[in-house]
Amino acid sequence: QYIYSTYCEEDEVETHDIPKVIVIGSGPIRIGQGIEFDYCSVKALWALRDAGIKSIIINNNPETVSTDFDTGDRLYFEPITLEDVLNIYEKEKPLGVMVMFGGQTAINLTEELVKNGVKILGTSHESIDISEDREKFSKLLKELNINQPKGEYALTVGDAKDIALKLGFPLLVRPSYVIGGQSMEKVNTLQEIIDYVSNATQVSPGKPVLIDKYIDGREVEVDAVSDGECVLIPGIMEHIERAGVHSGDSFSIYPARNLSEREINTIIEYTEKISKALNVKGLINIQFAVKEGTVYVLEVNPRASRTVPIMSKATGIPMVKLAVEVALGKRLKELSYKGGLWPQTPYTVVKAPVFSMEKLTDVEVSLSPEMKSTGEIMGIDLSYEGALYKALEGAGLKIPKKGKILLSIAERDFQEAVSLVEKLQGLGYEIYATYRTGKYLSLMGIHVNIMSLDNAIKLLKDGYFDAVVNTPTKGKKPDNTGFKLRRTSVEYRIPLFTSIDTIKAALNAVSKVNINGLSILSVNEYQEIQKDNVKNLVL
Structure with a gap:
């Protein structure tokens, strides 16, 4: 049932005295809060229906699945505001409201909803506030003896x-x-x-x-489901780029490849400690930085995150369904799941960000702590290199097997650029560099073709280069030459890498795939492999 409201004397909507739950959606899709949260809202509605409870969704984006007329039992096509939610809550008189699936938009309503007598199903407002309030959260981590920057x-x-x-x-x-x-x-x-x-x-x-x-280490991410006592961790994702790139814009790998057993155990321990201390009832996302064997907690979100859809598909664990059941009062053990880290898959999944920069003129395109991507691609393969290759292809970052590559590297990255150029030349690429980058490489005994930034930009427009590697210096001004170089690459659809970590991983993937090929299976077939893997481990 599709319902709109207006300020008038007549009310045509009939309500029924049956168990019902309201799910607050994420509203309009925008950078930082994309379709991943709509996935979570849809899965929540289906889980409520499976549990025999009438599902009500409040959302106002016609371009989403959650606002399809038959996804939930009832849709209120309304703004995600306190006034509108309270009006619907008062009319429907539900068992409660679920805010964990609508991203930050829904979470930000929690405090005022509770003040107005609304029952929140799942993690309490008090726990949400502790995780969002820096002073309170820092105090909690100190009490739990957990490292933080x-x-x-x-x-x-x-x-x-x-x-x-x-x-x-x-x-x-x-x-x-x-x-x-x-x-x-x-x-x-x-x-x-x-x-x-x-x-x-x-x-x-x-x-x-x-x-x-700032911690210059590897960034790691965990999505978990908690019932307050038992904490299920489907998997640990590791970012290819170092900390400092927003998790939504990074390439992420599952299972993590570069963590020691001690680091993994610490991540599990911290996840369990935080989830239990906050009495999380549902989903929680935790971001970590790992440097020289020390694990730091960067951020905690007691709600669905944008990686829940990928982790659910990668592992076969219905994370949203479990979170709904827990919010309704069930324990994970009742749902046949135990706590701890779920057995890792024998295949690899890579999440690649997708950008729409060619549509956003005068916007800085380089990777930074502020999110810029508008979507994501999932690459899955029996090998890590195959999964990364598929993710790169899907995201439009096609690295040619040969050709001309332009480098314009920030001074802080000069040392790392040496090994990158040696690898590129070893693979047969012809290397061009802007003046300062080229001069440094020459001093290191590496011959490259040197040109000015202005000339490089002209050649980019002529389609002369096959890819660009540019790590920016500080500055987001459109009249900055480096800014123009990056914008030109995007607008002329030339593959652009603004992180040396990404281009190194990409080159490794391409060279390995050229030798070993790819595995071609459906997501369902991969999940069947994992089911057999889990059974064998249990036996």
């Missing part, structure tokens, strides 16, 4: 200056209560942090600016 929060520019001088650069700064790394930046100087804090209060008025010491 050194950091503090600032309400004024003066606070921020004092914190920056105390912690030292580089730093990660961001507002609180945002999604998609909105307005998050890595800052390297005192002036940068002064400029940032001066503007940040406009994004989250009255909320503190979070300032963390």
Whole structure:
């Protein structure tokens, strides 16, 4: 049933005195909050129906599956605002409301909903607030003896200056209560942090600016389902790019490939400790940084994350269905699942970000802590290289088997560029470099073709280069030459890599696939392999 509302005296909607639950959707799709949350909302509606409970969805995006007329038992096509949700809650009188599937939009309504007497099904508002409030969350981690990056929060520019001088650069700064790394930046100087804090209060008025010491390590991500006592971890994902690139924009690998047994055990321990301390009833997402054997907790989201769809498909575990059952009062053991890390798959899944930069003129395209991608691709294969190759192809980052590659590298990345160029030349690529990059490579004894940035941009427009590797210096101004180089690559659809980690992994994948080929199976066939794998491990 498809329902719209208007302010009028007549009410044509009939309600029924039967068990029902409201699911709050994610509203309009935008950067930072995409279709992944609609997947979670749809799966939640189906799970409620399977449980014999009438499912009601509040959402207002006609381009989503959750707003199809037959997905839920009843759809209220309304804005995701406090007033509209309260009106529907008062009319329907449901068992409660589920906010964990609608991303940050739904989560941000929780406090006011509770104040107005709405029952939240799943993780409580108090626990959500602890995870979202930097001061409270930091205190919790200290109580649990869990590592976190050194950091503090600032309400004024003066606070921020004092914190920056105390912690030292580089730093990660961001507002609180945002999604998609909105307005998050890595800052390297005192002036940068002064400029940032001066503007940040406009994004989250009255909320503190979070300032963390930047950790140059591997970033790792976990999605789990908790019933408050038992915590099921379907898998651990590892990002190809180092910490500092938003998780939504990074290439992610499952199962993680570069973690020691000790690091994995620590991640499991931290996930269980946090989930139990917050009394999580449903989904939780935790992001970690791992450096020199030490695991740090970066962020916790007691809700569905954008990686839930991929982890559900990769492992075959119905994460949203389990979260709904738990929110309705069941234990994971009743649902035939035990706690801990689920057996890892004998195949690999790679998540690749998809961007729409050619449609967003004058927008910086380089990878950063602020999310820019508008979608994602899942590559799956019996080998890691095959999965990455498929993800790259799906995302439109096709690396030619031969051709001309242009390099324009930031000074901080010069040392890493040496091994990259040697690998590229070893594979037969012809290398061109902008002046400063080329001069450094020449000093290192590596011959490349050197040209000015302006000339490189002209040749890009003529289709002369087959791919571009550009790690940006600080600066997002459209009149910056490096900015123009990246924009030209995107607008002329030339594969662009702004992270050396990504291009190195991509080259390795291409060379291995050229030798070993790919496995061609359906997702269902891969999941059957995992089912057999789990059975054998149990036996």
